[in-house]
Amino acid sequence: MVRQHVSRTCASRSVAALVMVAASVLSGCTTYTVRPADTASEPVVARTVNQDQNVVTAKMATAREELGQMVALQDRLYRIAAPLLINNADLCRSQARNLLGFTAKNRYSYSGEYVDAATAVLNYGDRLEVASVLAGSGAAKAGLKQGDILLEAGGKPLPTGPNAETQAAAILGPLASNSKTLNLMVERKNTNVPLKLPVTRACAFKIDIGNADTINAYSDGQRVLITRGMVNFAQTDEAIAYVLAKDMAHNILGHAAITRSAYTVGGIIDNLVAIRPDTSLLIGSAGVKPMPQELDGAADRLSLYMVARAGYSTAGARAFWQRLATQYPATVLNGYTANHPGVSYRLSVIDKTVADIRSKQSSNKPLIP
Template sequence: MMTRIKAVFVPIFLSSFLLLTACSAPELIPEKFDATILKREQEKQSLSAHQYQLSQKARLLEAARPLLTSNTADCPQAQKYSLGVLLHRIDDYPIKQRQAITSLYSLDKRLQVLHILKNSPAMGHISPGDILLSINDEPILPEKGLSQLQAALKNGSAINLGVLRQGNALTINILPELICSYPVILSSSDTINGYADGTNIIITAGLLRFATQDNELALIIAHEMAHNTLNHVGQRFQNSAAGALLDLVLISNGIPSPLIATGIGAHLHSKGYEMEADLAGLRLLQNAGYDISGLDDFWRRMASLYPHSITHGKQNSHPTTVKRALQLEKAIEKLKIPETLSTK
């Protein structure tokens, strides 16, 4: 029996194979490249991607800085002193990217200045490419440089920074500025979103692209910052804990409660928290000197992209774009009235 099956199978297989080889194939044959050319192109694209990501991160931090520096009264428990610089060293990058990165920055294990935020204390004193050698005459250890710098800035006093610039050793005196210590992080997600966890402010790459104007980007940063300053994360946790306690009481009395009360507690007042963060964020924006005129249109643009949000807020935990736009429009009118009166 097996012999007969094999005898039938082999001709069928051969005929099928011949049929496949007779199928249409691409007429234009792509070029073949050797490993050297492929590696060179890979490095080229890696550098381009790095520079784009840096520009996006810089834009995010530039938009956030005025909010963090102008609203320190709102973050008394979360403050630090800053120079307004981004630093990097070769060990910060994946091994596969290091050769390309080194060619771009002449980077090694020492801390080097990558970017300087506009109007920061470092602007006009430090330059991109400067290599940090010492802080207050204490040599910087490459693997401990960031912690050394943070320790030197802790009390807000001016520091003497020894740097190497184009082969010349310089000593620069800089007075740091007080900021809210909420790290602003760029997420690679393409979703249009921002969120806060009580300590950090996270903005997605999708939101960064959607918010074409810097004051729109700052609007969302301010909203998330307000969640932190108002301790909304802590309040939600307390509500969730209260719900969990209720679940425990129900279960102990023989009433099934599969974390229902916990879920209700976690989302209790969530829409109210979002509206409060919108309003508080608007005040943070105004304190930072941003033009708040017309920012209510941000939510109308959002509605154009996500029509569902016109009648249903995101995950039912957020207000609709209709309510957010109208609330923001009214709040902007109220905040602009004192400005109008003062110019008369």
């Protein structure tokens, strides 16, 4: 009985301790070696341990693959969004802020088995590392690089360990708001490197990838989320820019507040940013009411100006939105067209706006909507 109890303990530890490094879990179990008097039972014990080892290894492999894919998609969104955020600061009105132009993470920016996946895939430890640098930002111009380890900001040591990301934001935010430049000390290849970052005026919208294969995008007044499914459908950077700009425009125009959907959409975004969201919450319309066509048309108009000002072409906008509505009509619940059903009205607004933009571009007039 004692031998059986020890074996079960080892098995349960392997399954429950997925948040630990896989090698540590496995070695921890193998220290409880059971040598039963009845040698016939030995293969059973070995088989149980091996099965648990396989479960842990498979879980870790899956976590690494999922995390790698998510980070690659997020990096792509940042790159596409950069000119939309920076070149349209004046259109964002009160939602423009002084930004430093980079994000920083450590292994504790993730949860569960992804803590160890972040170490294995991204080489993250306890210290904050630069995860992305916004193209065209002051951080990019100052030479900040992905992988730089943050040491000090404005002469203040930056935190490490759990909650470091949140604690650092509390230090960096006021520094960016109250000065035109930020003195930053980073470690790069084991050498301390001082940098002077000019702050960047930009639309202060958080851009997120949604971990779902539904074809949709959401905005709650402060954030913009585009699903993995929408990225795969859009395919090109230009088409993704159409989607991002459209939801930025909804935020600028205050449509989440007007339609009283900020709380509902905010909950959807909170769910979809998880690496493994609860997709059952997306059944049906997920509580989202269709956007009135007049509001949608206003967002289409503003978004196309934002796209043009960011250096993207508006020529393919009509074809993209029409293709989306054709392949995923309003009858496809929890799809983009179901939430934005005024397709004919929107296409007419897009046609007129693209013509207006071309006219202003040809006569060198400012692209002001």
